[in-house]
Amino acid sequence: MNLIMNESTRWNLNSLYPEQMELTLSTELDELEVTLDQLLQSMRQLSPNSNAIQSEELSLLSQLIRRIEKADSYYYCLSAETPRHSIITSLHSRVSKLKAGIRSLWSDLGRKLALMEDEPFADWSSLPAIRPFRSDLSTLRKKSQPFPSDLEDFATNLVGDGLKSLEHMYIQLRDKLKIDIEDGMNETKISFGEAHRMALSDPDPDRRKQVFQSLTQSLEQESDLFASVLNQITGFRLALCHAHERRDVLDESLELNGLSRITLDTMWETIDSLLPKLTHFLQLKASEYGQEKISWHQLKTPSHVSTQIPFSDAMERIIQTSNQLDPAIGDFMHKAVMHEWIDAVPHKNKPLGGFCAPFIHDGESRISLNYDGSVESGRILAHELGHAWHYRQLEDPTSLILLEDRFSMTIAETSSIFFQLTFIDDMILHSKDKEEKKLLLSWKIQDSLTYVMGIRAAYLFETRLYEKRSTGPLSASQLEELFIEAQKEAYRDHLSQYQPFEWIKAIQFYRPYVSFYNYPYTFGYLFSLGLLAIAKKDGKQFAQKFSHFLSETGKKSVEELALQHFHIDLSHPDFWHQSIQRIVKDIEEYIHLSTK
Structure with a gap:
């Protein structure tokens, strides 16, 4: 298989809305708005008679949702590529109103379905023309709220407008930040994103430290403003x-992720029981620095992994490891790069990390990241391609629910992290140099601890934030103290200093529709570790099981799917124990390499 690119690629957005994109997209939105208005009027005139809800209207709603989702993903890509594009503001506003209209329509439909008795509903939803929509209709019926229509619409608008506006306020505040750094004999100002990247990945350790301190000072100076926004968001929620x-x-988060409290608590409790074995690595790193304890910044910026992997080599590795699972997956990864789905060229306007925007009903995705040749950028590339493979399994022409309202992050992060782990493990396996292998392994372990400790801190912070916010707003100093205490607990107080102002740096706390944007990553990491062991045992059969598992996202709980496809009981500590033990084995291998 020949890849023709030697450098990072650019994506092609024109193929999504070809020929005079602005005019085409404007016409598309005009049509969507008219169609949605007609559906809303039709739905509100319906009686609770089951025969009044026609299959044609359900089909039209399903088609409407697919087209709205495409426009929404396109907006996300366009805003990352050219944030000052003339249509950005209008596109965002119109798509947001369309999604709010869909949710309003659900409210009307759900209330009418809830008025139907169980037997008539069962008979009607079993009709051949209605049966394809039965699962979503049952979901809407079950979720129907006992609110008056106007109150439900008010709540929908509150989420759609109020929380989204607050997220935009957060982004504007963050993007206006200018961090002072020394540039030779002069001082210069850089953006939040640039400072955040330099503080963690600049090859010069002194420069990393200086930028980290400057970023911290800038965030502290503006912390009251960010605290005000966060207080408003948590108050709304x-x-x-x-x-x-x-x-x-x-x-609500657990329901969307198809996870029970029992399983979530079991995962955290099992991590707690094995923390002494994990914190042993922190002690090792501290001794390498000649210190009693290592700081959070030192842990996140270990001895620089000098290994460089060109974009073409990273893609080759991802394709090869995917082929080992299933040639169909390898072909998909190859198609993603050859059909210009990936924008990997570094640009200062790009969001931190990377993202994968789905165009599910086109059978495509678009991936954005700053590919700089580092192992970390290779990891992000594999991670986002894992998301793209997940999206490829999800096409459902009969869905009546927006993807974001039925999308399980627990499964999404399992898919993405599974592919990132195969990439990392392959790099470690084929490393010929002992010192390079040791650095790569250290880097992988540090990443593991982020998932089981750093993300645990974010979860503890958010849990306690809602508890304390219920009695009144919190000051910036109280929020900072709350997060530092959460980090101390998650790391068992094994660090000398902790991550300052993470509650400002992480946009996850300001997302309008998703609370607890944290534990799914820990779940996905540990679940992926377990699935890798199954993949080695099952061989070629695993890929088919994995694809079926991904394709049923949102249709059953993740616990049901894990039991059905892999015979894993996620509510039992044994599975989590085995997964965490794999991190422990990596630590033991690191010790072995260090003492050779």
Whole structure:
């Protein structure tokens, strides 16, 4: 298989909306708005008679959702590529209103379905023309809220407009930050994104430290503004949680992720039970620095992994490891790069890390990242391609629910992290140089600890944030103290200094539709470690099981799917124990390489 590119690639967005994109997209949105308005009017005129809801209207709703999702993903890509494009603001506003309209339509439909008795609903939904939509109709019926229509619409608009506006306020505040750094004999100002990257990945350790300190000082100076935004977001979410009579904000997140509290608690408790074996690595790293304890910044910026991997080599490795699972997966990865789905050229306007935007009903995705030749950028590339493979399994022409409202992050992060782990393990396996292998292994272990400790801290912080916010707003100093205490608990107080102002740096806390944007990563990492062991045992049969598992995202709980496809009981500590033991084995291998 020949890859023709030697350098990082650029994506092709024109193929999504060809020929005079602005005019084509404007016409598309005009049509979507008219169609949605007609559906809303039709739905509100319906009686609770089951025969009044026609299969043609359900098909039209499904088609409408697919087209709205495409426009939404396109907006996300366009805003990352050219944030000042003339149509960005209009596109965002119109797509947001369309999605709010879809949710309003669900409210009407759900209430009418809830008025139907069980037997008539069962008979009607079993009709050949209605049966393809039965699962989603049952979901809408079950989730129907006992609110008056106007109150439900108010709640929908609150989420759609209020929280989204607050997220934009956060982004604007963050993007206006200018961090002072020394550039030779002069001082210069750089953006938040540039400072964050330099503080963690600049090859010069002194420069990393200097930028890290400058970034911390800038965030501290503006912390009151960010605290105000975060307080408003958490206040809104608590109000909605109370209105929907939920136990707490975590309930909605668990429901969307198809996970029970029992399984989540079991995962955290098992990590806690094995923390002494994991913190042993922190002690090792501290001794290498000649210190009693290592700082968070030292842990996140270990001895620089000098290994460089050109974009073409990284893609070759990802394709080869995918072929070992299933040639169909390797072909898909090859298609992603050859059909110009990937924008890997570094650019300062790009979001931190990377992202994968789905165009599910075109059978495509678009991936954005700053590929700089480092092992970390190779990891991100493999991670985002894992998301693309997941999206490829999800096409459902009968879905009546927006992907973001049925999308399980627990499964999404399992797919992406599974492919990143195969990439990393392959690099370690084929490394010929002992010192390079040791550095790569250290880097992998540090990444593992981020998933089981760093993300645990974010989860603990968010849990306690909602508890304390229920009695009133928190000051910036209180938020900072809350996060530092969460980090101390997650790392068992084995660090000398912790990550300052993470509650500002992480956009996840400001997302409008997703709370607890953290534990799914820990779940996905540990679940992927377990699946890698199964893949080695099952060989070629594993790929088919994995694809079926991914394709059923949102249709069953992740616990049901794990049991059905892999015979794994996620509510039992044994599985989590075995996964964490694989991290322990990496630590033991690191010790072995260090003492050779």
